[in-house]
Amino acid sequence: MTLQQDTPTARRLRTEIPGPASRALQDRREQAVAAGVGSVLPVYVTSASGGLLTDADGNTLIDLGSGIAVTNVGHSAPAVVDRVRKQACWFTHTCFMVTPYEGYVEVCEALAELTPGDHEKRSVLFNSGAEAVENAVKIARVATGRQAVVVFDHAYHGRTNLTMALTAKSVPYKHGFGPFAPEVYRVRGSYPFRDAPGLTGEAAARTAIDQIEKQIGADSVAAVVIEPIQGEGGFIEPAPGFLPALSRWCAENGVVFVADEVQTGFCRTGDWFASEHEGVVPDLIATAKGIAGGLPLAAVTGRAELVDAVPPGGLGGTYGGNPIACAAALGSIETMRNENLAASARRIGEVVLPRLRALAAETGVLGDVRGRGAMLAAEFVEPGTREPDPGLTARVARACHAAGVVVLTCGTYGNVVRLLPPLSLSSELLHEGLSVLEHAVRAEVNR
Structure with missing residues (x-):
């Protein structure tokens, strides 16, 4: 072209x-x-x-x-346009939950290869970042048998009822829309420009962990959900050491570490995913936005034993992983690799x-x-x-x-x-x- x-x-x-x-x-x-x-x-x-x-x-x-x-x-992008055009000529929708197709499988295979970690992975596809985050929480709750979800000051995770509860800022995202989903707890994060001078990432993480342990209890927490770089909250990059310390605490306490990479993913930060910058390997990673070159597609990718804890029928959606969106994602990933x-x-x-x-x-x-x-x-x-x-x-x-x-x-x-x-x-x-x-x-x- x-x-x-x-x-x-x-x-x-x-x-x-x-x-x-x-x-x-x-x-x-x-x-x-x-x-x-x-x-x-x-x-x-x-x-x-x-x-x-x-x-x-x-x-x-x-x-x-x-x-x-x-x-x-x-x-x-030429590869996106070409694949979308071809897929639209073949078929536009069957619903993967009714009659599946290869494109969905190909996208999930690509996500298993590209996302951090060499463990066995599974993916499920959705339409938006909010859906991906919400379903990551669903997976974590089923897999752990726990209910509490920990999020952070300045966080943004979406506009659905659950993700509004996860989001920090009231106006315009939450004001007047309550009541919100329960069992969501907010703690301090790391905001180097506004933190006390010299506060390290490890020290900020200790503060957050102390709040979690005292106010919620580690054995009640299903998931910690965090943006590796906070987006709507101000493009806040946490101090070095903050994310690894949280990830280690999650692993030690059976808590699912969920990276919301909706805005940071797909080469945006100079790595395929922002978690890679400090070698953090999320248990679950939520993606959307840059995945499909402009078409609506989102995903949750994570450890096979976590994702597969949800029984058949527990995850999905009519349009999730639409074939045209999957074609666009494959074209987008091809472009990111080739260029x-x-x-x-x-x-x-x-x-x-x-x-x-x-x-x-x-x-x-x-x-x-x-x-x-x-x-x-x-x-x-x-x-x-x-x-x-x-x-x-x-x-x-x-x-x-x-x-x-x-x-x-x-x-x-x-x-x-x-x-x-x-x-x-x-x-x-x-x-x-x-x-x-x-x-x-x-x-x-x-x-």
């Missing part, structure tokens, strides 16, 4: 953002779509390729969001982090610049303090959007700009997008 002549290769603004065609579509949306569904930037996309989005007004924007870490292989996108993610980090750290030193409003691979963040604060500045964060994001660069915000305090570029993004587009972000920060600081 080759690029068509009219496929854009650069950022191009023909109108203001959003333009008149997008505004007209927004008017239609407001009459038809639920108000509870938000959008970061109301430009209506008509096509996308690589790391560029083209909207209804003919504007072309640099995408530093990847649909929230989904299009890791870039938009319309060594884990190395590409590391190169992105090597470009972004020094530039953002220089900007932090220049402006004084970036309290922390952090991240790994192509999962990167800048935390905005009032100068000379650690006081969050969500207002400045929002203004910087809006300025980037107006200039044709898609960035996202996140964080418990709403003060983090996060960058999730496609791992295939060209060096030229990456540098250009960063220049727009730098200009936006300087302009807001000096206005």
Whole structure:
């Protein structure tokens, strides 16, 4: 597959953002779509390729969001498109629980090979990250015969009833939606920028473990569920040693260690999975987002004896492991392997982090610049303090959007700009997008 002549290769603004065609579509949306569904930037996309989005007004924007870490292989990656096209011609759905098909099995085989650890593994496929996390908890409860689930401050795990209970932030994810599922307990995690100076990962883990043992009891805990790098909570990378210490405690106490790698997985952090950075081998790993190049697919992969503790019929779903989504996943994995996108993610980090750290030193409003691979963040604060500045964060994001660069915000305090570029993004587009972000920060600081 080759690029068509009219496929854009650069950022191009023909109108203001959003333009008149997008505004007209927004008017239609407001009459038809639920108000509870938000959008970061109301430009209506008509096509996308690589790391560029083209909207209804003919504007072309640099995408530093990847649909929230989904299009890791870039938009319309050739191997994904080719496999999806072929599968759609063969059949679109049978329900794996009725009449199975090879694609589902192939994806599970690939997950057994790619996920950390050389133990025997089993996988089950779903549609979304929230489903994957929820089913990981189901598996852990059946396998251990216990009920309690431990999660962490600043965590985000989804929008279903159980995963809302696992999620920390109230607005907008939980407010007004209760009551929530019981037997969920929250403890302190590791947030180096906001922890006491010098607090090590091991010390932070001891604090968390002490809370668990005193307030819940190890023999009551089915699972510890944690994001190796917290996503919506602010791209918080725990201090070294925190995750291994928790994993060891789980192993010593018969607790299932569940890694929520929905946002960190599939080369995003410079490894296939973020758990690998410190050699952590989860008992269960929940994946989604980057697995299938933009199609809805998720998985739980884990130790065979745990996953197989659930009897037939206890796991599944009508659309879980849809054949077209499985085809897309196989194309996505093929692309990641052939193009060594884990190395590409590391190169992105090597470009972004020094530039953002220089900007932090220049402006004084970036309290922390952090991240790994192509999962990167800048935390905005009032100068000379650690006081969050969500207002400045929002203004910087809006300025980037107006200039044709898609960035996202996140964080418990709403003060983090996060960058999730496609791992295939060209060096030229990456540098250009960063220049727009730098200009936006300087302009807001000096206005």
